[in-house]
Amino acid sequence: MHVxxxxxxxxxGRKLVARLAREPDLFGAEVTRLTLVDIVAPQVPPAFQSKASALTLDLAIRGEAEKLIxxxxxxxxxxxAVVSGEAEVDFDKGYxxxxxxxxxxxxxxxxxxxQNPYFPRxxxxxxxxxxxxxxxxKIGDEFFTTPLTSYGTQKAICELLLSDYTRKGVFDGIGLRLPTICVRPGKPNKAASGFFSNILREPLAGKEAVLPVGEEVRHWFASPRAAVGFFAHAARIDTSLLGSRRxxxxxxxSALVGEQIEALKRVAGEKAVNLIRHEPDPEIGRIVAGWPRNFDARRASELGFEAETSFDDIIRIHIEDELEGASA
Amino acid sequence: MHVxxxxxxxxxGRKLVARLAREPDLFGAEVTRLTLVDIVAPQVPPAFQSKASALTLDLAIRGEAEKLIxxxxxxxxxxxAVVSGEAEVDFDKGYxxxxxxxxxxxxxxxxxxxQNPYFPRxxxxxxxxxxxxxxxxKIGDEFFTTPLTSYGTQKAICELLLSDYTRKGVFDGIGLRLPTICVRPGKPNKAASGFFSNILREPLAGKEAVLPVGEEVRHWFASPRAAVGFFAHAARIDTSLLGSRRxxxxxxxSALVGEQIEALKRVAGEKAVNLIRHEPDPEIGRIVAGWPRNFDARRASELGFEAETSFDDIIRIHIEDELEGASA
Known part of the structure; x- marks a missing residue:
């Protein structure tokens, strides 16, 4: 299988490649060739040195997609993808x-x-x-898509194209609407959603973090490990079960910021929680108030996609996957 | 106002221009310039000879849109637009x-x-x-868009673009999802939806028409006159009432074919109904079974958009507007 x-x-992407290196049949068949592409050079894990190519290219340049296919x-x-904030500032680049x-x-x-019969997933x-x-x-599976960002618009349009190309028999498409990934590894960033991860990741590493909203804010989460699982499951799933809705x-x-903090306390103790500084930022509060809080993702669950059911699990996964099993 | x-x-389009010729303030302000565009030459009504230009051009050719704007x-x-059937057969042309x-x-x-501040509707x-x-x-206003044709996909994508460009302050956009227009004037055509109009228009003109589906088929209709009214209302409406959902x-x-026929009988008598020949066509039946039957179009109604509430009215409008007030 060429991926x-x-x-x-x-x-x-990096986590997905790392997991594939540990589980060669992650996508349901042996990966005989792996082509990794990004605007910055993707890393090839040692296990794939002989079969992988890493390409640095810009999908905004016409003809690059053709070369890949x-x-x-x-x-x-x-x-x-260009992330949400950048797509909002740079309209042309986002599109x-x-x-x-x-x-x-x-x-x-x-x-x-x-040219030649071809039907990839x-x-x-x-x-x-x-x-x-x-x-x-709770947003149900049949609720309409009315994005309030150019990024969301672009994703909604691609979902429509994905379904139409699939319906026409061009490929076997499936689109995954990812929750906010938490705990995001790496450094704190200025994304409006950054604090959802910062208030866990930083205290777990013995560092201070700023919480710019109230503890009553509710949001929708999955761990990086769950996200990797979504892609692996989507690669293997019997897509005939999806019908035309791809x-x-x-x-x-769905959890409150207060519930994130309680989970942090249970997993890492009061000392971790004490590292969270409450510094309300009305601008971030306003942005976050416009985000979805909860879903009834019944269809995906029935199709076998799985995410965490407690924030304790989300934090433990971060400790296992990022901190070699030990918090500060 | 330049339109x-x-x-x-x-x-x-033709009916809208004809009505504008009769009601110069149809769009809320005097039309001082009218630019009519189509792939075949649009007709300019005598009332507009001095202010109108009729252009024949293909929007698929890059740069044509720029000239218009x-x-x-x-x-x-x-x-x-390329119509549904053609967009399905010619994928490239539709897109x-x-x-x-x-x-x-x-x-x-x-x-x-x-270049220069500009904010058209x-x-x-x-x-x-x-x-x-x-x-x-009944499809509600918040039901998701999962088109089953390339035409529907293209329309849904344009709705998303319209909202995003509006949100970004580029223009003041409003998208109108039109019902099936009935009674469509002109000759019977081979469109799968053609019979909905054929079974009224032809008998009203003293001619036979073929009904390829059962009388229990339900569909969603508005007259050509109502469609013209939708565009006129959309041109004048206070769009601040729409918020971000454009x-x-x-x-x-919503009417059964049987109800269409009953209305025809009431308006034009048994002799008209007797001109309908029942010739079931399973292929048309299958296509029509996939179409929406009924809507709860509450939002548009509350915003003042109006359609007919009985098929008797739809038929009378056809007689008034197309048959100079008299059926055969």
Whole structure:
């Protein structure tokens, strides 16, 4: 099986490659060739040195997608995207990469198939940003997509293209609307959503973190390990079960910031919690108030996608996967 | 007010222009310039000879949209589209006109505004084809768009773009999901939906018509006159009432084929009904079974959009507008 992954240098991409290195049949068949692509050089794990190629390229440049598809990958994990904040500031770049870049991949597959029968599986990383307020407390599987960002718009459009190309028999597509990933490894960043991870990751490492919103804020989460699991499951799933509706809201955990903090206390003690500094930021509060809080992701759950059911688990996974099993 | 209309040679476009000729303030201000565009030459009514230009051009050709927007129209009525059947057969053409053609208009407005402040209103003709089965008996305003045709996909994508460009302050957009227009004037055509109009229009003209489905088939209708009214209302409406959700399912009448026939009998008598020949066509039956049957178009109704509430009215409107008040 030849696997192509875009956005392979991103957080989820790297974790997915690392897990594949440990579990060679993660996608249901032996990976005989792995093509990793990103705008910055993706790392190839030692286990894949002989079969992997790492490409640095910009999907906004016309013709790049065609080159990738010329290798006729059997499974395409399309994770590459300009993130939400950047797509909002740079309108052209967001559309060029998140919409046109994706469409060119889809179209390159179609053109390849016109030349010579070809029917790869395409797993597309979508986002809960396809939803915009006002919404019900729990967003169901049939709720409409009314994004309030260009990023969300681009993801919603790609979901529609994915379904149409699938319906036309061009490829076998499945779109995964990822929850907010928590605990995100790495350094604190200025993304409005950063604090959801910062208030856990930093105290677990013995460092202070700032909480800019109240503890009553509710949000929708899954661990990086769950996200990797979503892609692996999507690569293997019997897609005939999906019918024509190819975009799925992934399961997750709806939790209050207060519940995150209680879980931190249970797992790492009072000393960790004391490292959280409450510094309300009305601007971040306003942004976060517009985000989805809870979903009824029944369809994906019934299809076997799994996420954590407690924040204690999400924190323990972070300790196992990032801190070699020990918090500070 | 400078008005630009694409698809101006189409059925709704022609009727809209004709009504504008009779009601010069139809769009809320005097029309001082009218630009009519289509792939075939649009007709300019005598009342507009001095202010109108009729352009024949193909929106699939890059740069054409820019030329249209260079005239800085205040109101853009974007009706041009490749119809459903053709978009399904010719994938490239459907995407080139229905998606890329629309996007180029939107983007040309943005580029024009970057040069010099510009904020036109854009009324976009969408369709109930954005919905795909399975759906509830009545489709509500928050039901998701899962089109089962490339045409519906293209319309749903344009709705998303329309909202995003509006949110970004590029233009003031509003999308109208039109019901099936009935009674469609003209000759019987081979469109799968043609019979809904044929079984009324032909008998009213003293001619036979074929009914390929059972009388228990339910569908969603509005008259050509109502469709014209939707565009006129959308041109004048206070769009601040729409918030960020710019695509609206237009009101309509949900009726059984049997109810169409009963109305025909009431309006034109038994002799008209006797001209309907029942010739079941399983293929048409299958296609029609996948179409929406009924909507709860509450939002549009509350915003003042109006359609007929009985098929007797729909038939009377056809007699008034197409048959000079008299059926055969």
């Amino acid at each position: 192509l992954m875009t956005g392979a240098a991103g957080m989820v 010329a290798g006729r990958p059997d499974l395409i994990l399309h994770l590459a 060029a990469i998140n919409l046109d870049g994706s469409r060119e991949i889809f179209e390159a597959i179609r053109q390849e198939g016109i 395409v797993v597309f990383a979508s986002s809960i940003a396809v939803f915009g307020q006002p919404f019900p407390e 975009a799925l809201t992934m399961p997750g955990l | 630009l209309m694409t698809g101006a040679a189409g059925m709704v 260079a005239g800085r129209p205040d109101l853009i009525l974007h009706l041009a 080139a006109i229905n998606l890329d053609g629309s996007r180029e208009i939107f983007e040309a407005i943005r580029q024009e505004g970057i 854009v009324v976009f003709a969408s369709s109930i084809a954005v919905f795909g089965q399975p759906f509830p008996e 695509a609206l399912t237009m009101p309509g009448l």
